[in-house]
Amino acid sequence: MKSFDVAKTALGNTLRSKLRTFLTVIAIVIGAFALTLTFGMGAGINKYVDHVVEGFGQEDEMYVMGSQEAAQEQGADDEGPSEYDADGDSGEMTMMGTSTLDDDDIDAVRDIDGVESVQAIVMIDVDYLEGADGEQWTVNRMGESVDARALEMVAGDPPAQDAMELAVPEAWVSALGGDSPSDVVGDTVQLGFTNLAQEEETVEATISGVSEPSVSQTGQVPTPSRELSEQINEAAMSGLPEEQPSTYIYAVAQVDDMEADETSIKEQLTDDGLTGMTLEDQLGMIQGIINTVTWVLGGFAIIALVAASFGIVNTLLMSVQERTREIGLMKALGMSRGKVFGLFSMEAIVIGLMGSLIGVGAGVGAGVIGNALLVNGPLENVVGLVLFAVDPISIVLITVLVVGIAFLAGTLPAARAAKKDPIDALRYE
Amino acid sequence: MSTPVLETENLVKVYGSGESRFDALKGLTFEIHDGESLAIVGKSGSGKSTLMHLLALLDAPTAGVVALHGRPVSQLKTKEVSRLRNETFGFVFQQFFLNAHQSVLENVTLPLKISGWSKADRERRGLEVLTQLEMDDKAENKAKDLSGGQKQRVCIARALVNSPAVIFADEPTGNLDSATSEIVEDILFGLHRDHGITLVVVTHDDDLAARCSRRLIMQDGMIVSEEHGVLVDHHVDSTLGTETDTDDDTFDPSQLGLEDQDEIDGADQAEQSEGGRA
Numbered sequence: 001m002k003s004f005d006v007a008k009t010a011l012g013n014t015l016r017s018k019l020r021t022f023l024t025v026i027a028i029v030i031g032a033f034a035l036t037l038t039f040g041m042g043a044g045i046n047k048y049v050d051h052v053v054e055g056f057g058q059e060d061e062m063y064v065m066g067s068q069e070a071a072q073e074q075g076a077d078d079e080g081p082s083e084y085d086a087d088g089d090s091g092e093m094t095m096m097g098t099s100t101l102d103d104d105d106i107d108a109v110r111d112i113d114g115v116e117s118v119q120a121i122v123m124i125d126v127d128y129l130e131g132a133d134g135e136q137w138t139v140n141r142m143g144e145s146v147d148a149r150a151l152e153m154v155a156g157d158p159p160a161q162d163a164m165e166l167a168v169p170e171a172w173v174s175a176l177g178g179d180s181p182s183d184v185v186g187d188t189v190q191l192g193f194t195n196l197a198q199e200e201e202t203v204e205a206t207i208s209g210v211s212e213p214s215v216s217q218t219g220q221v222p223t224p225s226r227e228l229s230e231q232i233n234e235a236a237m238s239g240l241p242e243e244q245p246s247t248y249i250y251a252v253a254q255v256d257d258m259e260a261d262e263t264s265i266k267e268q269l270t271d272d273g274l275t276g277m278t279l280e281d282q283l284g285m286i287q288g289i290i291n292t293v294t295w296v297l298g299g300f301a302i303i304a305l306v307a308a309s310f311g312i313v314n315t316l317l318m319s320v321q322e323r324t325r326e327i328g329l330m331k332a333l334g335m336s337r338g339k340v341f342g343l344f345s346m347e348a349i350v351i352g353l354m355g356s357l358i359g360v361g362a363g364v365g366a367g368v369i370g371n372a373l374l375v376n377g378p379l380e381n382v383v384g385l386v387l388f389a390v391d392p393i394s395i396v397l398i399t400v401l402v403v404g405i406a407f408l409a410g411t412l413p414a415a416r417a418a419k420k421d422p423i424d425a426l427r428y429e
Numbered sequence: 430m431s432t433p434v435l436e437t438e439n440l441v442k443v444y445g446s447g448e449s450r451f452d453a454l455k456g457l458t459f460e461i462h463d464g465e466s467l468a469i470v471g472k473s474g475s476g477k478s479t480l481m482h483l484l485a486l487l488d489a490p491t492a493g494v495v496a497l498h499g500r501p502v503s504q505l506k507t508k509e510v511s512r513l514r515n516e517t518f519g520f521v522f523q524q525f526f527l528n529a530h531q532s533v534l535e536n537v538t539l540p541l542k543i544s545g546w547s548k549a550d551r552e553r554r555g556l557e558v559l560t561q562l563e564m565d566d567k568a569e570n571k572a573k574d575l576s577g578g579q580k581q582r583v584c585i586a587r588a589l590v591n592s593p594a595v596i597f598a599d600e601p602t603g604n605l606d607s608a609t610s611e612i613v614e615d616i617l618f619g620l621h622r623d624h625g626i627t628l629v630v631v632t633h634d635d636d637l638a639a640r641c642s643r644r645l646i647m648q649d650g651m652i653v654s655e656e657h658g659v660l661v662d663h664h665v666d667s668t669l670g671t672e673t674d675t676d677d678d679t680f681d682p683s684q685l686g687l688e689d690q691d692e693i694d695g696a697d698q699a700e701q702s703e704g705g706r707a
């Protein structure tokens with residue numbers, strides 16, 4: 001018997017008792033549907049996270065922070081206070097669970113092999129921004145100069161790191177007296193802030209371009225260049241007779257060859273009491289959680305599929321029983337055991353294929369429609385949100401998995417059928 | 430005579446064991462020659478079907494040898510046995526064994542499908558055989574919608590479709606009335622005569638047995654007598670059991686030829702009229 005005929009006969013046989021096949025297929029559809037939806041959501045949310053984190057930095061950058069242990073030690077009181085040490089790092093503040101960095105730390109990072117340059121990130125607090133027409137606008141928050149590279153611009157360019165430049169958000173254009181974003185590019189603005197002696201200081205800067213909000217939440221506030229933020233920081237720390245030690249919230253190290261040097265740099269950072277994180281580490285943490293949730297949900301879907309596979313076993317066993325004579329006849333007419341086995345396995349595969357095609361199709365449909373409804377409806381405000389993504393590879397894998405489970409379920413009935421003795425079958429009433 | 434197509438030596442078939450042990454065949458030795466028509470007759474339960482199944486390689490004997498063209502079949506691989514059943518043998522079973530939901534053509538071409546023929550070739554050959562049996566107008570009908578005689582003709586068509594060398598028929602007329610039986614018999618003997626197909630027929634039907642060139646009469650798993658030659662008067666007493674001398678049979682080849690010819694012509698008419706009714 002040709003394989004094509006085996007497949008066609010199998011299809012014909014499954015369509016013979018339509019209701020039974022339909023009920024068996026339904027069970028598989030449910031499993032395949034759940035699996036598709038779960039992994040589609042996993043893929044969608046991962047994609048969103050990917051997109052968000054992409055805006056945070058570049059692959060050749062390593063984020064250096066104070067070690068979390070140090071911060072925890074400082075924060076925790078259950079072991080009692082630690083002894084005061086005048087030479088120690090007691091002046092460190094903690095910030096968002098990690099301790100801040102000082103100049104020594106930055107120098108230490110700069111000395112690590114493989115680190116090309118280090119950019120220390122300071123927290124700058126600007127009170128107002130004064131446009132060309134002299135009007136002043138409150139600045140609630142300034143962006144960070146490291147984000148400058150990844151800004152999405154509507155007009156002009158991102159601020160050049162070594163020039164006194166900044167990018168303003170699109171929403172600020174009309175306040176600054178421009179009709180369209182390009183009107184304000186090249187304008188000179190004043191940034192006002194107070195120094196440690198509570199004296200007013202201003203710094204002049206040029207608008208290099210207009211940014212739009214990105215998925216990673218950058219571009220919504222004025223973003224200074226490195227030079228500008230350093231100047232502001234320097235002026236802001238002035239005013240007291242003694243020079244204040246600078247503190248940095250974190251530093252960004254440029255690494256030439258991240259793949260080769262990542263581990264050694266991280267080790268040295270740990271020795272220096274610091275932590276290093278690559279973009280991948282940051283992504284990994286979030287995606288690890290998403291993947292875990294996806295797999296747990298996927299696990300339930302697979303349990304549903306395993307339950308459905310017993311439906312296949314049952315259906316096919318009944319079918320083998322009912323068709324004892326037919327099988328006997330085929331064997332009597334010279335069909336080999338292997339082909340009989342193949343025919344019944346094929347029926348299982350046909351059932352699995354029907355179930356997975358319908359289930360995966362419905363899952364993709366439900367996911368795409370649900371995503372559209374949610375993202376354009378209640379979750380409209382979340383820029384770039386993706387809840388469901390169609391990942392062709394996982395769709396193929398799910399189909400293969402479902403068909404594989406169906407095939408396994410079919411082996412028992414198929415072996416039964418193959419074992420039937422033509423004589424017994426022909427005597428069977 | 431030529432070398433036998435099939436021969437058996439001391440063929441024994443035992444069903445069950447211990448208390449329920451039943452000796453269905455108790456050591457049979459005989460030969461079937463190429464182009465022969467052999468009837469196996471005997472009472473119900475005498476082991477006719479059992480013997481046919483062994484000859485047709487559908488079952489394996491408990492002891493003894495079945496040889497095909499002088500070669501013991503126990504030496505053959507399963508695959509070869511399957512091939513032989515598919516290509517060398519044709520079967521007409523006691524019950525019809527048609528797939529009710531399939532068309533006549535599909536039923537007839539099942540052996541070819543198993544054999545791996547292409548769909549187009551299968552249909553061409555299937556129609557050819559159906560035409561031969563004057564069933565071509567029913568090719569697309571569902572098998573369940575046929576009359577008993579038509580079903581039996583479909584079974585014969587299926588047995589024929591792969592151009593077998595031997596046709597085994599177990600009670601081919603068992604389910605049919607005498608008129609339809611006659612038609613089916615005519616078809617079988619027509620094939621036997623025109624295509625030289627060897628016929629092995631298991632039957633209760635005296636008329637059918639009488640038309641065969643040889644009869645093996647069985648009783649309790651043994652061959653109790655053997656008769657040669659076509660019987661003109663169509664009367665065989667299968668319970669006789671004493672007629673072991675085969676030499677004094679009233680066998681006349683010339684008479685056989687004439688007799689056969691008449692029979693077939695009559696059959697053709699009967700068949701046509703039956704076809705007209707359908």
Ligand SMILES: Nc1ncnc2c1ncn2[C@@H]1O[C@H](COP(=O)(O)OP(=O)(O)OP(=O)(O)O)[C@@H](O)[C@H]1O
Nearest residue numbers: 444445451453471472473474475476477478479480
């Ligand atoms: N699988 C089996 N197990 C036990 N006994 C069996 C089996 N198959 C057949 N027999 C017995 O073997 C004997 C011969 O059976 P077989 O079918 O060959 O008879 P038969 O001559 O064809 O009869 P009939 O004319 O009624 O078809 C019977 O007594 C039957 O009960």
Ligand SMILES: [Mg+2]
Nearest residue numbers: 477478479523
């Ligand atoms: Mg029988």
